[in-house]
Amino acid sequence: QKEVEQNSGPLSVPEGAIASLNCTYSDRGSQSFFWYRQYSGKSPELIMFIYSNGDKEDGRFTAQLNKASQYVSLLIRDSQPSDSATYLCAVYNNNDMRFGAGTRLTVKP
Amino acid sequence: DAGVIQSPRHEVTEMGQEVTLRCKPISGHDYLFWYRQTMMRGLELLIYFNNNVPIDDSGMPEDRFSAKMPNASFSTLKIQPSEPRDSAVYFCASSLTAFDQPQHFGDGTRLSIL
Numbered sequence: 001q002k003e004v005e006q007n008s009g010p011l012s013v014p015e016g017a018i019a020s021l022n023c024t025y026s027d028r029g030s031q032s033f034f035w036y037r038q039y040s041g042k043s044p045e046l047i048m049f050i051y052s053n054g055d056k057e058d059g060r061f062t063a064q065l066n067k068a069s070q071y072v073s074l075l076i077r078d079s080q081p082s083d084s085a086t087y088l089c090a091v092y093n094n095n096d097m098r099f100g101a102g103t104r105l106t107v108k109p
Numbered sequence: 110d111a112g113v114i115q116s117p118r119h120e121v122t123e124m125g126q127e128v129t130l131r132c133k134p135i136s137g138h139d140y141l142f143w144y145r146q147t148m149m150r151g152l153e154l155l156i157y158f159n160n161n162v163p164i165d166d167s168g169m170p171e172d173r174f175s176a177k178m179p180n181a182s183f184s185t186l187k188i189q190p191s192e193p194r195d196s197a198v199y200f201c202a203s204s205l206t207a208f209d210q211p212q213h214f215g216d217g218t219r220l221s222i223l
Contacts, residue, residue: 045214
């Protein structure tokens with residue numbers, strides 16, 4: 001069974017802090033990795049995607065991938081209350097996309 | 110450009126009835142995906158199409174579920190007969206040229222089977 005694991009949270013951080021979200025996966029052949037943000041009652045919205053080992057930055061968001069250790073993380077710098085949502089990690093390999101259960105993030109003013 | 114459009118937004122029906130969910134992908138996107146999301150199981154891929162052709166339906170839970178894509182701008186997911194355990198939010202998503210490209214999700218259909 002190909003698993004994608006996330007800490008369900010809730011993860012609570014103060015406004016302005018760095019939020020760190022982690023995801024581990026079991027399928028060593030996984031090729032592509034995605035982070036989606038989902039507000040309560042809304043649809044998932046793509047935040048970041050990463051294909052290669054290392055870091056990828058986009059504004060306040062940084063995705064980090066370590067294939068050897070089979071984890072991918074999302075850092076949110078200068079966290080804002082509007083970042084409060086559930087963050088879903090998705091892992092792709094060979095025409096199969098698996099989602100983690102999501103981590104609920106709360107940013108407190 | 111319009112995003113992925115799903116209808117209806119909400120559906121409440123009685124057990125045993127046929128349910129049809131509809132999706133219009135983003136124009137020009139070659140891939141279309143149907144997902145189901147529940148609290149217990151999270152987000153699950155049910156089936157996906159490439160250029161209107163169903164590629165993998167291994168995620169479809171039972172024969173009661175079927176999906177079609179008669180043309181590039183329309184897809185349906187049908188449940189017949191429906192059961193209370195089918196209650197979930199069903200999302201349609203599309204991506205441009207490949208499965209592992211970023212997917213754009215519709216607003217979803219919240220389905221309740223009584």
